[in-house]
Amino acid sequence: MVSERGLQVLRAIVQDYVDTNEPVGSKTIVDRHQFGVSAATIRNDMALLEDEELIVAPHTSSGRVPTDKGYRVFVDHLAELRPLSSAQRAAISTFLADPADLDDLLMRTVRALTQLTGQVAIVQYPSFARASVSHVEFVHLGGARVVVIVVTDTGRVSQRVAFLPYELTETDAAAVKQAIATLVTGKPVADAAQAIAELGAKPSAASGTVDVAVRVVARIVAEELEDFRQDKLVMAGSATLARREGDFRGSIYPLLEAIEEQVTLLRLMGEMVADDKGLAASIGRENADFGLAEASVVTSDYDGAGSRARVGLLGPMRMDYPTNLAAVRAVAHYLSRLLDEDDTSR
Amino acid sequence: MVSERGLQVLRAIVQDYVDTNEPVGSKTIVDRHQFGVSAATIRNDMALLEDEELIVAPHTSSGRVPTDKGYRVFVDHLAELRPLSSAQRAAISTFLADPADLDDLLMRTVRALTQLTGQVAIVQYPSFARASVSHVEFVHLGGARVVVIVVTDTGRVSQRVAFLPYELTETDAAAVKQAIATLVTGKPVADAAQAIAELGAKPSAASGTVDVAVRVVARIVAEELEDFRQDKLVMAGSATLARREGDFRGSIYPLLEAIEEQVTLLRLMGEMVADDKGLAASIGRENADFGLAEASVVTSDYDGAGSRARVGLLGPMRMDYPTNLAAVRAVAHYLSRLLDEDDTSR
DNA sequence: ATTGGCACTCGATAGTCGGGAGTGCCAGTC
DNA sequence: GACTGGCACTCCCGACTATCGAGTGCCAAT
Numbered sequence: 001m002v003s004e005r006g007l008q009v010l011r012a013i014v015q016d017y018v019d020t021n022e023p024v025g026s027k028t029i030v031d032r033h034q035f036g037v038s039a040a041t042i043r044n045d046m047a048l049l050e051d052e053e054l055i056v057a058p059h060t061s062s063g064r065v066p067t068d069k070g071y072r073v074f075v076d077h078l079a080e081l082r083p084l085s086s087a088q089r090a091a092i093s094t095f096l097a098d099p100a101d102l103d104d105l106l107m108r109t110v111r112a113l114t115q116l117t118g119q120v121a122i123v124q125y126p127s128f129a130r131a132s133v134s135h136v137e138f139v140h141l142g143g144a145r146v147v148v149i150v151v152t153d154t155g156r157v158s159q160r161v162a163f164l165p166y167e168l169t170e171t172d173a174a175a176v177k178q179a180i181a182t183l184v185t186g187k188p189v190a191d192a193a194q195a196i197a198e199l200g201a202k203p204s205a206a207s208g209t210v211d212v213a214v215r216v217v218a219r220i221v222a223e224e225l226e227d228f229r230q231d232k233l234v235m236a237g238s239a240t241l242a243r244r245e246g247d248f249r250g251s252i253y254p255l256l257e258a259i260e261e262q263v264t265l266l267r268l269m270g271e272m273v274a275d276d277k278g279l280a281a282s283i284g285r286e287n288a289d290f291g292l293a294e295a296s297v298v299t300s301d302y303d304g305a306g307s308r309a310r311v312g313l314l315g316p317m318r319m320d321y322p323t324n325l326a327a328v329r330a331v332a333h334y335l336s337r338l339l340d341e342d343d344t345s346r
Numbered sequence: 347m348v349s350e351r352g353l354q355v356l357r358a359i360v361q362d363y364v365d366t367n368e369p370v371g372s373k374t375i376v377d378r379h380q381f382g383v384s385a386a387t388i389r390n391d392m393a394l395l396e397d398e399e400l401i402v403a404p405h406t407s408s409g410r411v412p413t414d415k416g417y418r419v420f421v422d423h424l425a426e427l428r429p430l431s432s433a434q435r436a437a438i439s440t441f442l443a444d445p446a447d448l449d450d451l452l453m454r455t456v457r458a459l460t461q462l463t464g465q466v467a468i469v470q471y472p473s474f475a476r477a478s479v480s481h482v483e484f485v486h487l488g489g490a491r492v493v494v495i496v497v498t499d500t501g502r503v504s505q506r507v508a509f510l511p512y513e514l515t516e517t518d519a520a521a522v523k524q525a526i527a528t529l530v531t532g533k534p535v536a537d538a539a540q541a542i543a544e545l546g547a548k549p550s551a552a553s554g555t556v557d558v559a560v561r562v563v564a565r566i567v568a569e570e571l572e573d574f575r576q577d578k579l580v581m582a583g584s585a586t587l588a589r590r591e592g593d594f595r596g597s598i599y600p601l602l603e604a605i606e607e608q609v610t611l612l613r614l615m616g617e618m619v620a621d622d623k624g625l626a627a628s629i630g631r632e633n634a635d636f637g638l639a640e641a642s643v644v645t646s647d648y649d650g651a652g653s654r655a656r657v658g659l660l661g662p663m664r665m666d667y668p669t670n671l672a673a674v675r676a677v678a679h680y681l682s683r684l685l686d687e688d689d690t691s692r
Numbered sequence: 693a694t695t696g697g698c699a700c701t702c703g704a705t706a707g708t709c710g711g712g713a714g715t716g717c718c719a720g721t722c
Numbered sequence: 723g724a725c726t727g728g729c730a731c732t733c734c735c736g737a738c739t740a741t742c743g744a745g746t747g748c749c750a751a752t
Contacts, residue, residue: 025745038695043746061701061746100569101507135485139497147503149495151485157493157505161447223446238584239602245591256585371714384726389715407715407732 002052005035006045010054011078013046014066018320021246023063068284071296071317075281081326088116092334099338102126102155106234109311109335114237117327119315120255122235122265122297126304126339128156128228133184133192136221138177143167148217150224152189158224164213172210179214180221189225196222231270231309233262247294247316254291255314264290265297269310274301278332279325284317298324302332304339311335348398351381352391356400357424359392360412364666367592369409414630417642417663421627427672434462438680445684448472448501452580455657455681460583463673465661466601468581468611468643472650472685474502474574479530479538482567484523490514494563496570498535504570510559518556525560526567535571542568577616577655579608593640593662600637601660610636611643615656620647624678625671630663644670648678650685657681 002010012033016024026042029035035042046064049055054070057063066074084092095112099105106123113121131152139147144164151157168176183199184192196218238259241252248255258264268290274280278301285293296319299312311332313324348356358379362370372388375381381388392410395401400416403409412420430438441458445451452469459467477498485493490510497503514522529545530538542564584605587598594601604610614636620626624647631639642665645658657678659670 023745027745037693039745040695040697040747041693044694047747057746059702061744062703063745134487137483137485137495139481139483139495139503141480141497141499141501145501147497147501149483149485149503149505151487151493153487155487155491155493155507157485157495157507159495159503159505161501161503236606239599239606242597242599242602245597251588251591253585253588256588260582260585369714373714383724385714386716386726386728387724390725393716403715405733407713408734409714 002048002054003045005037006048007073007078008033008035009042009045010049010066010070011074013049013055013064014071014074014078017065018318021318023058023065025063028063068286068317071283071321072281072286075283075321075325079322079325081329082322083326084116084330089330092116092331096334096338103234105335105338107236109331110234110236113311113313113327113331114240116331117313117315117324118237118240118243119313119319119324120235120237120240120259122233122269122312122314123335124266124269124309124311125232125234126154126309127231127307128152128154129189130307131156131228132186132188133225134186136177136180136184138173138217140173146173146217148220148224150184150221150228152228156228158227160220160224162217162220164216166209168209168213172213175210176213176217179210180217183218184221184225189228193222193225193229196225231266233266235259235262235265244316247318249294255295258290258292259314264292265314268292268297269299269312272297272299272310274299277329278302279329281321281325296321298328300325300328300332302335302339304335348394348400349391351383352394353419353424354379354381355388355391356395356412356416357420359395359401359410360417360420360424363411364664367664369404369411371409374409414632414663417629417667418627418632421629421667421671425668425671427675428668429672430462430676435676438462438677442680442684451681451684453582455677456580456582459657459659459673459677460586462677463659463661463670464583464586464589465659465665465670466581466583466586466605468579468615468658468660469681470612470615470655470657471578471580472500472655473577473653474498474500475535476653477502477574478532478534479571480532482523482527482531484519484563486519492519492563494566494570496530496567496574498574502574504573506566506570508563508566510562514559518559521556522559522563525556526563529564530567530571535574539568539571539575542571577612579612581605581608581611590662593664595640601641604636604638605660610638611660614638614643615645615658618643618645618656620645623675624648625675627667627671642667644674646671646674646678648682648685650681 012029013024016032026039026046029042030039053067054073055064056067058065092112096108099108110121110123131154133150134153135151137149141147144167146162146164147159148162149159183195199218241255245252272280272282281298283296287293287295294317295314296317297312297314299310301308301310311328313328358375359370362378372385372392375388376385399413400419401410402413404411438458442454445454456467456469477500479496480499481497483495487493490513492508492510493505494508495505529541545564587601591598618626618628627644629642633639633641640663641660642663643658643660645656647654647656657674659674
């Protein structure tokens with residue numbers, strides 16, 4: 001229904017609006033872009049675009065503003081990613097050089113991303129759900145306290161302090177360790193958790209103190225396995241939202257809350273569908289289920305530790321999609337490479 | 347210079363202003379408090395208070411608002427803590443019951459505190475600077491990758507993945523472990539870090555592969571020790587700031603930034619001086635060095651894991667000090683008790 | 693299909709004008 | 723000397739008005 005030039009007008013509106021934060025009128029468009037037609041013609045196109053609900057006029061006879069749908073068409077059909085400058089690429093690679101460990105790397109990644117884009121940056125931890133339990137270790141702290149350490153073959157480590165009901169002897173401790181180890185080592189975390197659940201269901205074999213201790217420790221191990229199965233996020237840049245207050249009709253409260261309740265963002269990012277290049281965007285009302293109807297999220301997939309995860313940006317609907325998509329793509333790319341060359345995946 | 351009644355007037359102003367968020371005038375005071383004198387008399391007192399810079403009039407002939415100094419006098423001399431309701435106490439104790447570990451306990455603590463007060467809640471980790479290294483463990487991941495685990499006698503655990511320059515044999519690994527263990531176990535973390543630094547300074551004994559591996563691992567251990575020495579914060583409730591926008595003349599940006607840059611808050615909380623009950627408040631311009639001249643922080647000390655740390659609230663200068671001080675005190679109290687009965691301190 | 697022209701809408705800005713809350717001061721009272 | 727009632731004054735605030743200008747929709751002409 002809308003002409004080819006109509007789409008170009010939409011593109012111009014999105015670009016100018018993102019740029020100036022003011023409703024854009026027909027005259028502005030003729031001035032700033034070389035359409036070679038008059039303002040009246042542009043107005044006709046805009047009327048069409050408005051019929052299609054791609055743009056909207058905040059007040060009768062004011063300039064037009066893109067709608068959610070308008071942004072959607074823009075990113076799907078009109079946007080060309082704006083590649084990063086070589087200086088920016090260089091900045092990323094130095095920023096991410098020589099990470100101490102995975103936590104450190106991801107932390108630096110979000111910092112780099114928020115720095116680069118001025119938006120809230122989010123990185124999903126690579127999922128460890130497919131990993132297998134590689135080791136279980138105990139460290140005696142003295143008394144009845146024991147640190148229980150679980151390690152996966154992908155190099156993820158979790159530790160937790162267990163309070164046993166009584167003090168174990170050396171030999172008992174060894175027995176407990178042995179029992180737990182045979183129960184879980186070598187198994188994928190899901191299976192290991194399953195095995196522990198079955199142990200809990202079985203009636204106590206009444207073999208005395210060791211059996212009780214095994215059950216206590218097993219419960220701790222199960223909690224740690226749960227940590228692996230749960231996805232986690234690292235975020236940075238929430239302060240930048242204060243600068244963008246005007247972009248959110250209500251307040252920035254829902255955004256800050258989502259940032260604190262990581263689970264919301266986790267679900268949102270999980271449900272987004274990436275294109276063939278691993279990029280995805282979720283815009284405005286598409287996020288209504290998550291209480292983020294005035295915000296947008298762009299993500300890029302990356303490969304790490306043998307599984308896929310996402311890096312993303314959270315910001316106002318009125319964001320610079322070409323730049324931000326390019327930024328997440330570039331950072332995801334670096335991340336994949338770094339995780340790959342460290343061979344953390346196997 | 348100001349009379350006894352003058353102070354009562356200050357108290358009334360603070361209370362009403364916190365309550366209504368509007369400059370309070372002489373008539374309001376006579377209406378809402380039983381002073382038994384006329385508005386004109388109150389006005390005279392208010393003029394005195396203004397001379398002392400305890401209150402200020404936003405505009406000529408408007409009500410008065412407390413200054414930083416006014417709040418200071420209020421908390422130092424006029425405020426009586428408003429004890430929590432028994433329902434609130436009950437809520438805290440159920441909320442904090444059965445923590446899985448220290449991380450979990452502190453996480454729940456900040457949540458409870460922010461829930462209770464509607465402010466940003468902050469908890470310092472107990473300092474582990476005085477702890478001693480209890481164990482060092484290695485877990486082979488296969489290849490040249492090793493998880494290095496350091497445990498203190500206070501039950502704090504840190505782990506990190508090390509990439510050795512080559513694959514170790516079993517016996518070499520044992521030798522490395524032995525070397526590191528004798529270097530650091532039993533020593534306070536500061537001394538252990540020192541020992542490692544000295545090792546790094548010594549010229550290589552050229553004893554070959556093991557020596558190189560020891561140095562690599564030692565550097566990792568040093569990083570982990572650094573983790574123990576650095577204080578850490580847990581926070582919650584940053585979203586509540588969006589609701590309080592009007593209380594900050596500029597924007598909430600500095601607050602959000604401080605929350606993200608934990609180090610600022612860490613220093614701020616570290617420099618505050620507690621009274622004999624472990625309570626402290628830092629108000630408005632007193633925080634100017636930290637870029638938080640429009641915010642206040644109240645803290646209470648607690649004892650945990652053999653060292654002292656703080657739990658606090660961050661909010662607008664116009665906050666309910668009696669309630670908030672009572673809240674941090676109550677929560678600190680619970681925290682001390684929980685950490686004590688778990689005997690995590692020894 | 694495109695364009696120039698034109699009437700119209702409506703937000704933004706500035707100016708004006710009471711009303712009201714609150715003050716400072718003063719003279720008078722206890 | 724402390725307190726009080728009275729009063730003139732200041733200044734914020736909201737309502738109202740007028741003007742301006744950006745931008746639109748529509749129409750007749752090309």
